[in-house]
Amino acid sequence: MAVRRVGVIMNGVTGRMGTNQHLIRSIVAICDQGGIALSNGDVLMPEPILVGRNEHKLRALAEAHNIERWSTDLAACLANPDDEIYFDAQATTLRVESVKAAIQAGKHIYCEKPTATTSAEALELARLATEAGVKNGVVQDKLFLPGLLKLKRVIDSGFFGRILSVRGEFGYWVFEGDWQPAQRPSWNYRKEDGGGIIIDMLCHWRYVLAHLFGEVRAISCLGAIHIPERIDEQGHAYVATADDAAYSTFELENGIIAHFNSSWCVRVRRDELLSIQVDGTHGSAVAGLRECRVQSRVSTPKAIWNPDVPNPIDFYDNWQDVPDNGSFENAFKVQWELFLKHVVCDTPFRWSLLEGAKGVQLAELGMQSWEQRRWLDVPDLSAQFLS
Incomplete structure (x- = not known):
């Protein structure tokens, strides 16, 4: 059995939703269960790095959940080739520019909704991700309730x-x-x-x-x-x-x-x-x-x-x-597992940034x-x- 590790940049997880649903009940829960079992017998294990603007909050959150990596430097995180996925749970007004930078860095994109404050910006993110050839998805948690x-x-x-x-x-x-x-x-x-x-x-x-x-x-x-x-x-x-x-x-x-x-x-x-x-x-x-x-x-x-x-x-x-x-x-954990397998195993994932743009529209x-x-x-x- 091999362990396939995938680095995940988690931006904005010091907020209520980012902390509780995406970090604690999804990524930490996946790690605590021993990763995600794959059909070939291997295990997929996410390795998060927490990113944000408040050093004190990031350090406290990382220490509370035994996460080794955190940073206030998003650009440096995006430059690390070992981290393949960028996740965004920031306030909506901050999302577009960060996701664009992550796409330009070649990261696979997973983010909260709404993906933007206008449908034009949301559609632009979907087009940029498609043109860059990166896998992309948006949180649509209600479907998994x-x-x-x-x-x-x-x-x-x-x-x-x-x-x-x-x-x-x-x-x-x-x-x-x-x-x-x-x-x-x-x-x-x-x-x-x-x-x-x-x-x-x-x-x-x-x-x-x-x-x-x-x-x-x-x-x-x-x-x-x-x-x-x-x-x-x-x-x-x-x-x-x-x-x-x-x-x-x-x-x-x-x-x-x-x-x-x-x-x-x-x-x-x-x-x-x-x-x-x-x-x-x-x-x-x-x-x-x-x-x-x-x-x-x-x-x-x-x-x-x-x-x-x-x-x-x-x-x-x-x-x-x-x-x-x-x-x-x-529900958040279920969709996280589906997206992680989509990135690593190329399994289907229909909830793309285009689907997110339809919601903004x-x-x-x-x-x-x-x-x-x-x-x-x-x-x-x-x-x-x-x-």
């Missing part, structure tokens, strides 16, 4: 008959920062820093819809800044310039209508922070982060509108749990729809990429 994997299984079984509509509810109350600290960083609420829930969540909804139901062909989106002032990490008040809620309707290529409410200003009264209801002619399903429940045509109760008497139906009855039928690992059109207060068609970005 247990609840959505179960929902995909239900769809593939033909359970729904003809799918009619999709309704998504996502969000939770993010504290303003005065009487309780906020759960999200303050830059999320500043447009000038790349913040906003439209650019964040519509990138997710684009790949979820495309993977499960069909490509988005038109969008109507209304954004809002419900909380106009918040308190930052230093206890200072600041004006929120980025949207904290989005109410979006999508028309898919096959006639399915999807509507997603995304909000950091909603108090949760549902089973999970994400809930997606799918209704079809022969059945319905409600999927969350981990669970999925279905109701068939023959199990559907006959509801009758009569507000003058107590409702006799418990609408939570007559739904069945979709069983796990297997074990589920952390949809978010950009969502913001335009809000500004112009109208429906907008979604052009085929793949055609533009090939032209």
